[in-house]
């Protein structure tokens with residue numbers, strides 16, 4: 001991979017999902033522990049998932065991701081709001097959906113720099129049942145949108161403790 005491709009991968013690896021309790025050491029050097037996976041929403045409609053270790057494998061061990069993912073990352077600019085975003089938006093706000101599924105939607109919606117993603121996350125931040133299981137993830141996604149200039153007044157908002165915890169965690173990095 002070229003430096004530009006690696007940088008592109010780093011930039012698009014922005015929200016870690018499916019974080020599990022286990023940690024995984026690098027198979028090659030054992031020096032790094034990864035947890036969770038990145039999901040890449042490509043402009044052509046494809047979705048790739050890769051373990052968090054992908055950045056380490058690429059940077060330290062010369063791993064080359066599949067050609068379709070590399071091509072998609074090269075083409076990726078700002079994602080257009082599409083059916084995938086609509087689906088995540090609907091899942092996040094549907095109280096009859098599975099909580100884990102809604103949590104995943106809160107993570108993945110941060111891929112879209114779009115007021116509709118921000119609106120859904122803000123509403124989710126005040127859904128008490130969801131905040132119990134996914135408050136920190138909602139906060140991290142809100143922080144990602146703040147980083148990209150989409151939610152300037154967010155930090156003055158009255159957010160539940162768990163959501164604010166996620167915002168602070170993301171901002172500390």
Ligand SMILES: [Zn+2]
Pocket residue numbers: 026027028029030031032056060061
């Ligand atoms: Zn390694």
